[in-house]
Amino acid sequence: MKTIELRTITIIILLAGILSCQKKETVVTTEPGALQINISSPSEGTIVKKGDQVAIKADISYISQLHGYIVQITLDDGTIVFETEGHAHSDKITVEEYWNDTLSYEANLNLLLTAVVDHDENQKIAKVAFKSQP
Amino acid sequence: MKYIIGCALLLFSSTIADACDVCGASSGNQNLGLLPQMYRHFAGIQYQYNSFSSTHVPLSDNQPVEYSDEYYRNVQVWGRYCIGRKWQLFAFVPYRYNRSTYTGQTEPSQGIGDATLLVNYTFIQTSDSSESPIQHRLQGGAGIKAPTGSYKGVSVLEKQGLPNMQPGTGAWDIPLNLNYTLKYNNTGLNMDCSYNITTANRDNYKYGNRLNTQLLAFYWLQGSAVSVLPQIGTRYEYALHDYDNYNRKWLNEQTGGYILSGVAGVQVYYNNIGLQLQYSKPFTQNYGAGNIKAIQRVDAGLMFLL
Numbered sequence: 012m013k014t015i016e017l018r019t020i021t022i023i024i025l026l027a028g029i030l031s032c033q034k035k036e037t038v039v040t041t042e043p044g045a046l047q048i049n050i051s052s053p054s055e056g057t058i059v060k061k062g063d064q065v066a067i068k069a070d071i072s073y074i075s076q077l078h079g080y081i082v083q084i085t086l087d088d089g090t091i092v093f094e095t096e097g098h099a100h101s102d103k104i105t106v107e108e109y110w111n112d113t114l115s116y117e118a119n120l121n122l123l124l125t126a127v128v129d130h131d132e133n134q135k136i137a138k139v140a141f142k143s144q145p
Numbered sequence: 146m147k148y149i150i151g152c153a154l155l156l157f158s159s160t161i162a163d164a165c166d167v168c169g170a171s172s173g174n175q176n177l178g179l180l181p182q183m184y185r186h187f188a189g190i191q192y193q194y195n196s197f198s199s200t201h202v203p204l205s206d207n208q209p210v211e212y213s214d215e216y217y218r219n220v221q222v223w224g225r226y227c228i229g230r231k232w233q234l235f236a237f238v239p240y241r242y243n244r245s246t247y248t249g250q251t252e253p254s255q256g257i258g259d260a261t262l263l264v265n266y267t268f269i270q271t272s273d274s275s276e277s278p279i280q281h282r283l284q285g286g287a288g289i290k291a292p293t294g295s296y297k298g299v300s301v302l303e304k305q306g307l308p309n310m311q312p313g314t315g316a317w318d319i320p321l322n323l324n325y326t327l328k329y330n331n332t333g334l335n336m337d338c339s340y341n342i343t344t345a346n347r348d349n350y351k352y353g354n355r356l357n358t359q360l361l362a363f364y365w366l367q368g369s370a371v372s373v374l375p376q377i378g379t380r381y382e383y384a385l386h387d388y389d390n391y392n393r394k395w396l397n398e399q400t401g402g403y404i405l406s407g408v409a410g411v412q413v414y415y416n417n418i419g420l421q422l423q424y425s426k427p428f429t430q431n432y433g434a435g436n437i438k439a440i441q442r443v444d445a446g447l448m449f450l451l
Contacts, residue, residue, distance in 0.1 A: 033353075033396060034394045035396040080204075094205060096203060096204045100390075125204075
């Protein structure tokens with residue numbers, strides 16, 4: 012009887028050990044087309060004016076799980092005039108952010124959309140150039 | 146008679162670590178700890194308070210790091226029904242009140258949690274007729290945790306690998322437990338291990354399996370009508386990573402980890418009534434890739450032997 016009980020306990024412990032294994036999807040981040048970014052707004056060369064609300068819309072897709080995105084609007088010299096970010100654990104992200112143009116001078120702007128795959132700096136950046144006029 | 150009381154004593158501890166074990170929130174384990182008179186039914190109510198602080202690391206280096214605090218409160222009705230001298234049935238029905246403060250805003254979440262049913266078998270038990278000053282008992286069993294609690298889908302915080310504040314998990318789990326008590330005269334040791342095998346919920350989110358183990362030393366001070374049992378020990382909680390999508394094996398490495406805590410408490414018995422109070426504070430921990438810190442935990446309980 013004691014042997015059976017010992018066996019039962021051993022099985023429980025072994026079962027717990029086996030259930031402690033964790034599989035993880037293996038993905039090659041550099042695979043061509045693995046990470047795609049499609050920015051639908053603003054379009055290249057768009058001119059916006061002070062007081063306009065600029066819609067930033069994009070779709071990001073990846074062959075595995077994404078971690079999030081970073082949206083930046085910068086001046087030509089790299090100065091950031093707007094930045095926001097979003098987290099998502101999915102293979103598809105729909106980005107919809109808004110920036111209110113408060114610039115009182117003419118400026119060449121760049122929209123930089125970074126798709127973040129993981130915390131190991133696996134990411135891709137897409138860029139759209141547009142202009143602001145007062 | 147003294148022996149029977151002493152043996153029965155192998156008291157109760159009811160460190161029900163179900164709310165947020167290693168921050169598993171509603172997916173935590175059910176520890177039984179030290180239990181009173183093993184051939185009697187009982188019913189009781191328990192309260193647990195657990196607090197954590199979390200660090201939210203931004204994706205961009207330009208964004209500031211933000212912080213939040215999480216407070217988990219759990220009131221639980223539980224009971225034991227003895228079937229013969231070997232089998233015992235346990236049931237737990239929790240009500241959770243969780244609160245998170247993040248960027249100055251407080252987000253409460255409350256409701257009935259996931260109910261658990263456990264069946265335990267006594268593998269080893271010192272005979273009642275034994276005159277030996279050494280007594281021991283080994284029990285183990287398994288059960289099921291049903292998704293009876295409120296669950297509204299994967300939250301934003303969970304997507305970030307941070308604690309789930311919802312009362313329910315939306316998933317069925319299989320809890321296993323092993324409980325050993327060794328007593329020499331009025332002094333004893335209790336080791337309690339529970340392992341929770343989780344399954345994926347409707348969103349394919351799967352909490353990591355969780356191990357919760359506790360070692361307590363206790364001493365039995367017996368008065369004419371009242372028994373007092375001070376206890377001290379340690380608790381180790383370990384959680385595997387969660388899966389954001391179990392079908393696709395999307396492992397969330399921002400979740401899981403361990404907490405090693407010091408535990409001190411006392412139990413008091415008067416006739417058929419038992420009271421319990423326990424406090425624990427982490428010694429060392431690494432949870433959620435170091436972004437989540439357990440602060441402290443308080444357990445209190447009242448039980449009635451039937």
